[in-house]
Amino acid sequence: MRTDHSADDPKSAAPDEPPESASPTESAPEGTRHPSATTDGLGDPDLTIRAIPQRHPFRRLAAVVIAVLIAAGLWSAITNPRYEWDVVAEWLTAETIVKGLLKTLELTAMAMAIGTLLGIVLAVMSGSRNRLVSGSATAYIWFFRGTPLLVQLIFWFNISALYPQISLGVPFGGPVFASFDANELITPMTAGLLGLALNEAAYMAEIVRAGIISVPPGQLQAATALGMTNLQTTRKIVLPQAMRVIVPPTGNQTISLLKTSSLVSVLAIPELLYSSQIVYARTFQTIPLLITASIWYLLVTSILTVLQGFLERRFSPDADRPDRRRTRLRLRKALT
Amino acid sequence: MTTQPLVVAEKVRKSYGRNDVLKGIDLEVRRGEVVCVIGPSGSGKSTFLRCINHLERIQSGRLWVDGSLVGYRQVGDRLHELSEREVSRQRAEIGMVFQDFNLFSHYTALENVMVGPLLVRGEPREAVRARATELLRRVGLGDKLGAYPRRLSGGQQQRVAIARALAMRPKLMLFDEPTSALDPELVGEVLDVMRDLADEGLTMIVVTHEVGFAREVGDTLVFMDGGVVVESGPPADVINNPRQDRTKAFLSKVL
Numbered sequence: 001m002r003t004d005h006s007a008d009d010p011k012s013a014a015p016d017e018p019p020e021s022a023s024p025t026e027s028a029p030e031g032t033r034h035p036s037a038t039t040d041g042l043g044d045p046d047l048t049i050r051a052i053p054q055r056h057p058f059r060r061l062a063a064v065v066i067a068v069l070i071a072a073g074l075w076s077a078i079t080n081p082r083y084e085w086d087v088v089a090e091w092l093t094a095e096t097i098v099k100g101l102l103k104t105l106e107l108t109a110m111a112m113a114i115g116t117l118l119g120i121v122l123a124v125m126s127g128s129r130n131r132l133v134s135g136s137a138t139a140y141i142w143f144f145r146g147t148p149l150l151v152q153l154i155f156w157f158n159i160s161a162l163y164p165q166i167s168l169g170v171p172f173g174g175p176v177f178a179s180f181d182a183n184e185l186i187t188p189m190t191a192g193l194l195g196l197a198l199n200e201a202a203y204m205a206e207i208v209r210a211g212i213i214s215v216p217p218g219q220l221q222a223a224t225a226l227g228m229t230n231l232q233t234t235r236k237i238v239l240p241q242a243m244r245v246i247v248p249p250t251g252n253q254t255i256s257l258l259k260t261s262s263l264v265s266v267l268a269i270p271e272l273l274y275s276s277q278i279v280y281a282r283t284f285q286t287i288p289l290l291i292t293a294s295i296w297y298l299l300v301t302s303i304l305t306v307l308q309g310f311l312e313r314r315f316s317p318d319a320d321r322p323d324r325r326r327t328r329l330r331l332r333k334a335l336t
Numbered sequence: 337m338t339t340q341p342l343v344v345a346e347k348v349r350k351s352y353g354r355n356d357v358l359k360g361i362d363l364e365v366r367r368g369e370v371v372c373v374i375g376p377s378g379s380g381k382s383t384f385l386r387c388i389n390h391l392e393r394i395q396s397g398r399l400w401v402d403g404s405l406v407g408y409r410q411v412g413d414r415l416h417e418l419s420e421r422e423v424s425r426q427r428a429e430i431g432m433v434f435q436d437f438n439l440f441s442h443y444t445a446l447e448n449v450m451v452g453p454l455l456v457r458g459e460p461r462e463a464v465r466a467r468a469t470e471l472l473r474r475v476g477l478g479d480k481l482g483a484y485p486r487r488l489s490g491g492q493q494q495r496v497a498i499a500r501a502l503a504m505r506p507k508l509m510l511f512d513e514p515t516s517a518l519d520p521e522l523v524g525e526v527l528d529v530m531r532d533l534a535d536e537g538l539t540m541i542v543v544t545h546e547v548g549f550a551r552e553v554g555d556t557l558v559f560m561d562g563g564v565v566v567e568s569g570p571p572a573d574v575i576n577n578p579r580q581d582r583t584k585a586f587l588s589k590v591l
């Protein structure tokens with residue numbers, strides 16, 4: 001290409017010619033030459049853009065400020081002896097703390113399981129055509145989302161003040177089959193679990209309901225027309241599709257519940273936070289033990305985040321991977 | 337038995353609240369017959385189709401498919417509502433193709449075709465897979481078995497939907513405006529498949545705006561308006577010599 005060019009080019013053919021001779025006759029082949037010149041893939045070397053890039057002074061300034069802050073933070077974390085990192089390391093795997101962690105995991109898992117099951121029931125109820133059935137689900141959600149969890153926890157803990165005896169039997173003064181002392185039945189653990197699970201159910205109900213609503217009605221019609229029963233349609237068509245909408249917020253709920261379970265420390269349940277509190281009440285190493293607990297919370301929430309990603313992919317078999325990449329890119333752009 | 341019509345509708349009425357959608361439909365469909373139903377939107381033609389497989393409940397009149405009452409059992413002169421399972425069994429005999437395809441979006445093309453026979457009929461998986469593959473090949477999608485619906489064009493989705501309905505070996509196929517949601521250049525591929533089915537002798541009721549298809553493939557053309565059958569007969573007669581003014585007015589708009 002290029003050699004052809006130089007052959008055609010009157011300038012290279014007669015390099016000694018003075019520039020004044022650039023007459024209209026010469027500029028015509030000059031003009032027609034450009035399109036063919038770009039076909040070599042790089043374009044005309046004279047037209048390659050070598051512009052001075054835009055400056056982003058504030059972006060750089062922000063980066064410098066943040067770098068300085070991080071360095072200062074690290075420096076103080078290393079040099080300030082009151083962090084007592086050795087104490088953190090010592091307690092991180094201590095039996096009390098690990099037992100506390102297991103208790104936290106147990107509370108989270110059980111409250112989430114009960115909450116999800118109850119949430120599904122509530123979601124189905126709120127879709128009922130019977131006003132009393134759907135209304136009572138709405139009322140439940142209204143009540144448990146409208147009052148603070150901490151208040152609910154203390155309430156359940158003190159339920160014996162309201163009902164000293166809890167009985168199984170026919171209501172309105174009928175025969176009683178079994179009766180329990182509320183103080184014995186509602187241990188701190190029961191109260192904590194009850195509080196967390198009942199509260200979680202209200203949130204899960206909304207999530208499940210949103211998932212069920214997200215399935216287009218045409219999917220139900222197609223399943224019905226094929227001859228599927230309601231149960232088959234729900235199990236094979238509605239729930240798998242609803243899961244796409246249900247899984248992401250459920251993952252968030254689990255992570256949130258794991259952290260919220262620290263609230264039951266007010267009921268003296270030896271979960272992760274309360275176990276740490278027991279230790280520092282004795283040793284006065286408050287900060288190191290709170291750091292110990294935080295490390296465990298962070299570790300578990302990180303693991304849960306990864307699991308959530310796996311589950312989301314599992315329930316969206318037809319998801320567009322490029323789409324995900326685009327979202328991630330957009331996110332990154334928004335953050336930088 | 338075989339001379340008995342496959343579908344019989346007798347004074348079928350349907351209303352939503354005060355809104356009467358069907359005001360007494362009488363219709364007979366013979367075995368192997370292709371009936372095309374045309375009419376302006378809101379004329380009740382889609383609703384009527386959905387009554388035939390009991391997706392919609394009728395308020396009065398009688399509907400029989402293959403000799404049995406749709407959705408009810410007659411004991412003496414009283415009607416008893418069929419159980420969910422019995423209604424499902426009736427529906428399984430009737431294939432339906434929707435305007436918006438309604439493919440199951442979490443299943444591949446092959447899984448969409450397999451799910452009916454597997455779940456509803458409980459047929460063995462390998463046999464179902466073989467038949468589903470064969471059906472998809474027949475509608476020209478042998479290379480799209482593993483594709484999810486969102487990866488398919490509208491025309492391809494509708495052909496999968498037809499294969500899904502055929503997998504149940506229906507004795508009657510209902511098409512609810514099968515080409516209305518398609519881009520014009522994709523209409524042909526779906527109509528071709530439907531033409532083949534008609535040639536094979538499948539009984540079909542087709543609600544459509546494709547008057548050309550109705551004329552060419554249909555045995556009977558039914559013109560509905562305002563919840564009643566205004567006119568019906570051989571397609572060429574109805575299209576070329578409509579007797580009713582309403583039919584004339586409608587045809588002059590769509591032709």
